Amino acid sequence: MLIRGGDVLGQGVQDVLVVDSTIAAVGPDAADEAPQGAQRLDAAGMVVLPGLVDLHTHLREPGREDAETVESGSQAAALGGFTAVLAMANTTPVTDTAEVAETVWDLGRRAGYVDVHPVGAVTKGLAGEELAELGLMARSRARVRVFSDDGRCVDDPRLMRRALEYVRVFDGVISQHSQDPRLADGVACCHEGELSGRLGLAGWPAVAEETIVARDVMLAKHTGSRVHVAHVSTAGSVEVLRWAKAQGIDVTAEVTPHHLMLTQDLLTGYDPTFKVNPPLRPAEDAQALREALADGTIDAVATDHAPHARQDKEHAFVDAAFGMLGLETALPVVSTLMVQEGRMSWTDVARAMSTTPARIARLTDQGQGIRAGAPANLTLVDPDRRVTVDRARSRSLSRNNPWHGRELTGAVHLTMLRGRVTAREGLVWGEQ
């Protein structure tokens, strides 16, 4: 397929020739190299990005196939411009063995829309007591490199130290859900501050996140291992990261689209759609996150796509499950908030949503950019298209969509995984 006239990485119009599963040529001569009868795709007005990689997705299978399956989540991912997702371990059973990791990996292959890389649990059953089979998961067919107890914090410093030492052997990384459970009330469900008092809700203080981030960067320094901070949400965490990076500590961090754009003020209606962990924060935090993403202190955007079935989400605010959808809206939110408003270029977006997350997860078949010889993982974005988000049109099996009714600018037009079109104009592979 010859992709004609697209703006590659926002750096200028180039043709891109894809032959089989590989990018064969990029540039003015690509058309000359196209074989007879090659399919042509007019990409005028589109931005061509490398396939997006999500470091943080909850696919809910095995165990909660009513909320999401590998197949439904993979379809949502492809429609969102992703070619790979890291599937979190908080399933039932937990992904804490090579067998479960291989099951998830195989389900992803069978679905075929995106590469599904299982994240391994750090501790058995996410219980925070005993290390899981990290080495066996790493050596399994699923080649696990990212480990996380996400949903829970590995709060025992001794266990965190051991985990960091262990994964260093195979160049793995611990993705930490940074939240000291001892600094937050068990029923906390929003940001602790003046607003939580007014709403009568128990909150988490920002410091519950920041102390864990600070501790973990020191443990990374001590062990010479890699730590990744999942869903950074406070200005104080950003300051710690900035300091740690200046010291040369091997730490990376991700931010979600919702922590970039949404703030705690949405909670005044007590709508559980906006209940998420970590909680939506004050506007000053969101502002600090935007700046940190733009200047590279925060390395990546990750969705934390967290589907929940109606019976778990539609409750009084305090009783509802934590989490919100994100796969289909991540690129449009980043486009609207960061690109349209001049904070990031499309090259920066490619770095934060493809190249860097692929490197953090040590993926071998993703994030290699748009150059001859790289796997043909591509996302075509229509940067000026305005879309009003409609939760009813999501491919996710769940409806906890915090973007419902919002108008966003920038839409995914087409996604290609190793030369195969997996999504195009709202339809997935097989429907086109």
Ligand SMILES: NC(=O)N[C@@H](CC(=O)O)C(=O)O
């Ligand atoms: N983000 C959330 O609010 N929920 C996540 C867990 C998590 O990411 O911590 C989930 O699994 O539902």
Ligand SMILES: [Zn+2]
């Ligand atoms: Zn988490």
Ligand SMILES: [Zn+2]
């Ligand atoms: Zn999560």
